[in-house]
Amino acid sequence: MIKIPKKSDFVLVVLLIIACFSLIVVPNEFNKEQESNTLRVKALVLSTNNDLMVETGILKTGTQRLQIKILNGKFKNAEIQAFNQLVGRMEFDKFFVPGDKTLTVLNLNQDHTTIKSANVIDHYRINMELWLLILFIILLVSFAGWIGLKAILSFMFAGLTIWKLLLPGFLKGFSPIPLSLGIVALLTSVIIFLVAGTNRKGLVAFLGAMSGIIITCIMAIIFGAEFNIHGAIKPFSETLLYSGYAHLNLTDIFLAGIFISSSGAVMDISMDIAASQAEIINHNPAIGAKKLRQSGFEVGKVVVGTMTTTLLLAYSGGFSALLMVFIAQGTPMTNILNLNYVSGELLHTLVGSFGLVLVAPFTAIIGSWVFTRQKASKILN
Structure with a gap:
């Protein structure tokens, strides 16, 4: 059952919905179509012709000709020939068989009444992505109720902020580190206060997260x-x-990505400690600052112990193929550790872990001060 929200929570949710809607509808020069005489459609592959394709081992180059049927838009049900260019790079090439659904770009004439040519971009995955998102939302709301709804809203706001503010800001030449730090501070405040509420627990979690x-x-x-x-x-x-x-x-931009990537884990730890201290103070209002701080330290030790390894697994998982190449080729460990992209990932992991380790004691110290101050209680509750 969804819990009835507090007035402050409801106001924050309404403001965030308005902010999300504003980010969606406000355009910028980076989301304009490069060509006005193109149309993206969903299409079904009816048949393929591989005569113009050359296979060299596991690589394919040349052109795959496809007979496709358009499934949506003004040219729905039209059957035309499309082309799939293969460049011999498996990470970029797509190979189609009859029955596949594709995302296809139609090149139109000047008055947009006739299709001049069609290029198949990739397999069509939008529907499956939407179903996966819907399943995630249902699961989250079923388990977390009102907090789950707020988490979904914060997830949407974070994605829109990165897409509409952070990345365009990079492209416009704004200094990456100050811009990223400002965006992360904005997201941290919104996410934490939306989930924890505008109370002492939210304040402690926010201050602790920002310190890390x-x-x-x-x-x-x-x-x-x-x-x-x-x-x-x-x-x-x-x-x-x-x-x-x-x-x-x-x-x-690379350096900014380090603290952007670790900010989510930092928020998790600060919230864990702030929430645990809030529960302790609720059940034992007479507890002193020293004991509350020590309790925060104990919780922080356990959380940091697993979160640091989680960060390592998150970063290294995307480089498993590269590491397998090193092993297969017998590359010495000294060479591996000196490679720039390996060093970059080590920098990512270790520096991110510094923030994870230090956010725990900082949050515990901040929490022990905030939760045991009657003045703060009167202001925030």
Whole structure:
């Protein structure tokens, strides 16, 4: 059963819904169509012709011709020939068989009445992605009720903020580290106060999280310079420089990504400690600041012990194929650890872990002070 929200929670939710709607409807120059005479549609592959395709081992190059049927839009049910270009790179190439559904770009004439050509972009996955999202929402709301609804709202706001504010800000040339720190502070405040409520628990969690994020930011700047790593090590980063954005500071964007990536885990730890201290003070209002701080330390030790490993697994999971290549080739460990992209991931993991370790005692200290102050109680409750 969904719990009836407090007035302050309801006001915050309404404001956040307005903010999300504003971010959705407000356009910017980066989401305009590059070509006005194109149309993206869903299509069904009826048949394929691989005569123009060349297979060399496991690689395929050339052109795959497809007979497709358009499934939506103004040209629905039209059957046309489309082309699938293969460049011999498995991470980019797509291979289709009859019965596949595709995302296809139609090139139209000037008056948009005739299809000049069609290019198949990829397999059509939007429907399945929507079903997966709906299943996630149902599961979250079923378990967490009103808090689950607020978590979904914060999830949406975070995604929109990154898409509409952070990334366009990078492209426009704003300094990546201050911009990222400001966006993370905004998201941290919204997410924590939305989930925890506008109370002492939310205040403690927010202040604790920001302390860990700021420390992570400082550590990233210091050790990023010492590691001598260029931001172009991240996939597709260099492509930006050749796409009209040579002014971008890829290294600062890379360093900003370190504390952005760890901010979610930092929020988790600060919230765990703040929530545990809030429960302790509710059940034992007479507890002193020293004992409450020690209780926060004990909770923090347990949470940090698992969260640090979680961060390592999260970062290393995407590089399993690369590590397998090193093992298969017998690459010495010294060489592996000195490679720029491996060093970059180590920097990501270790600096992020600094924030995770330090946010625990900081939150416990802040919580022991805030929860045992009657003045703070009168102001925030």
